[in-house]
Amino acid sequence: MKRNRVLAALLAAPLLLALFPAAAQAAPDPDLKIDSITLNKTSVAVSGLNTAPVTVTVKGVFDTGSSTDEKVPVNVxxxxxxxxxxxxxxxxTNLVRNTAAGTWTGPLNVPSTANGTFKVTGVMTGPFFPGSGSMTDPTPYSGPSLAVTGTHQPKITASVSPKVVPFGSGFKIxxxxxxxxxxxxYGSKVRVVLGTDNICAENFGPGYTHLTSTSGVxxxxxxxxxAEWVNCLILPGNPASIDGQGLVVARPGIVTATPSKTSAPVGTIVPVNGVVAGAPSACKVYLQRLYGATQWKTVSPAGNIRSYSGKFTLNAQPxxxxxxxxxxxxxxxxxYQAGVSKAFYIKGT
Structure with missing residues (x-):
């Protein structure tokens, strides 16, 4: 299963991590009623790794009948x-309730990677929880727009050593x-998250920290x-990450194959069984035959690679x-890099 998840992740291009809300699991919270949402600015300019604060005010009610309702924040x-x-x-951020005013108020921290135009589309009861998200959908609300001019945006790059990681070996990024x-x-140490697997799909705030050097490395x-998972660098923000980049390390294409018979009458089907290391089940294998001294040509339809085992069966026909x-x-x-099995022989009789 984990290899399939890695291959699925590779289908997403570009692979930008920790930038999206968690998948909704339920309907909007029926206890949250929104009357209005305002922003104290219609536009902001922000550069580099900085954020520009915009004050958000939400007028409404959250009422479950509990004495703690007034302590529940919301996120826009x-x-x-x-x-x-x-x-x-x-x-x-988690907007704080002002009971007397009937509002929630607090900052929206806008990063340079938000360059463009945004519109308020909903509100969720908080607090914002990185990773697993909320048990409800946002309560829809068509609110004001915000124009963001983002300059000197961060760029994240990665270099893997070795470039192709052998099975069973560690590696460095x-x-x-x-x-x-x-x-x-940027000339200063940058706070980052270095993650693997689930961490790369989650939203991370300021509590998760590693530091780069002053050269950003x-x-x-x-x-x-x-090596079986997505690995990533995330730039944490408040409350969610502001940027991220993920990668899956390159793997060698290692193929073994053995015919079920070493001789057979001409025209007879001879199953060829084999294994692709790493079990990349979304990929295919092909049987090839040597023509002349050096020319290998495909002589079979694409063969499927089984999940988990990496096994396959192709049919040769002398x-x-x-x-x-x-x-x-x-x-x-x-x-996975390209690979071929060792040559084997079937004698046509």
């Missing part, structure tokens, strides 16, 4: 309506956070098991009498 959701920034949504506009580091050593060289070809697929 804004969604992108235009522009080219990488941030797709914005969440306000050197991450770098630079100014996309200048190509240079940080190197982490990973266990061999981490076309003439004599020793016929075959091999199994695995083309480059997602993070």
């Amino acid at each position: 959701l804004l969604e992108r309506t235009g522009g080219t920034g990488r941030q797709r949504v914005l969440w306000s 050197t991450w770098a956070v630079t100014d996309a506009q200048t190509g240079k580091p 940080v190197t982490k050593s990973y266990a061999a098991s981490d 076309a003439y009498k004599g020793l016929i060289p075959y091999r199994v070809y695995f083309p480059k697929c997602y993070n």
Whole structure:
């Protein structure tokens, strides 16, 4: 299952992590009623790793009949309506209830990666919880828009060593956070999250910290098991991350194949059984036959690779009498490099 999850993650392009709200699990909270939402600004400019505060005021009621209702904060959701920034949504901080005024108020911290236009689309009862999210959908509300001019946005890059990670081996990733506009580091240590697997799909606030060097670089050593998952660098924000980048390390294409028979009458089907290391079940394998001295040609339909085991079966069919060289070809697929099995022979009789 985990390999399928990795392959599924690779289908998303570009792979931007921790920027989206958690998947909704239920209907809007029936106890939350919204009358109005206002922003104290219609536009902001923000540069680099800074954020620009915008005061959000929500007028409404949250009433479950509990004495603690007045202590429940809310979070306002804004969604992108235009522009080219990488941030797709914005969440306000936990807005604090003012019982006398009947409002919740607090800051929305706007990052440079929000470059573009956003619109208030809903409210959720808080507090904002990174990762698993809320048990309700946002309560819809068509509110004001906010224009964001974001400059000197961060760029996240990564270099893996070794470039192709052998099965069972650990590896290192050197991450770098630079100014996309200048190509240079920001000149100070940058607070980041270095995550694996689920961490890369979650929203992270300011409590999760690693530090880069002043050149924006940080190197982490990973266990061999981490190669099975997405690894990522996330730029934490408040309450959610402001940017992130994930990758799956490259894997070798290792193929073994053995014919069920070493000889068979011409035209007879001979099953060829084999294994692709790592069990990349979303990929295919092909049987090839040698023509002439050097030309390998595909002589079978695409073969499926089984989940978990990596096993496959292809059918050879000797076309003439004599020793016929075959091999199994695995083309480059997602993070798996191309590979071929050792040549084997079936004698046509």
